[in-house]
Amino acid sequence: MSAEELKTHSAVHVLKGAVERVLGARWTSSVYVSGRHGRLTVKFDREPTGEELSAIERLTNEKVAEGAEVLEFEMERQEAEGHFGEAIYELLPVPPEVTMLKIVRIPDWNVDCCNESHVDSTLQIGGIRLGKHRVSRSRGELELEFDLAE
Numbered sequence: 089m090s091a092e093e094l095k096t097h098s099a100v101h102v103l104k105g106a107v108e109r110v111l112g113a114r115w116t117s118s119v120y121v122s123g124r125h126g127r128l129t130v131k132f133d134r135e136p137t138g139e140e141l142s143a144i145e146r147l148t149n150e151k152v153a154e155g156a157e158v159l160e161f162e163m164e165r166q167e168a169e170g171h172f173g174e175a176i177y178e179l180l181p182v183p184p185e186v187t188m189l190k191i192v193r194i195p196d197w198n199v200d201c202c203n204e205s206h207v208d209s210t211l212q213i214g215g216i217r218l219g220k221h222r223v224s225r226s227r228g229e230l231e232l233e234f235d236l237a238e
């Protein structure tokens with residue numbers, strides 16, 4: 089992962105927290121990151137309003153500007169599930185044979201099971217700008233594209 093992708097990937101975690109708060113949307117089925125561009129897919133089955141999209145972008149950038157800590161730690165799977173519940177599996181499915189999980193947590197914001205590397209502070213992300221979005225009603229999915237802000 090390039091230094092830029094480290095930021096873009098970390099931004100996905102911050103964005104997820106905002107999407108969850110604004111849309112109540114969960115269970116991300118896929119995440120895509122390339123350079124400064126990222127895409128997050130969440131379970132959601134209607135067109136988000138302009139207000140909702142603005143709120144998602146604003147909340148994400150507020151969390152970025154806050155310089156929140158991005159904590160990475162390992163935890164026994166059973167303990168992690170007891171502690172955080174199924175929420176940790178939103179980003180990636182984890183095979184049943186895996187017993188040790190790498191957890192990424194932005195306190196009071198978002199927690200995920202994720203093997204990638206992350207920035208130490210959300211401040212390093214700089215900021216994001218939402219791009220195109222697409223709703224698939226048949227799949228009940230919403231794709232949100234974003235770029236790291238200049």
Ligand SMILES: [Zn+2]
Pocket residue numbers: 097098101192202203204205206
């Ligand atoms: Zn991650």
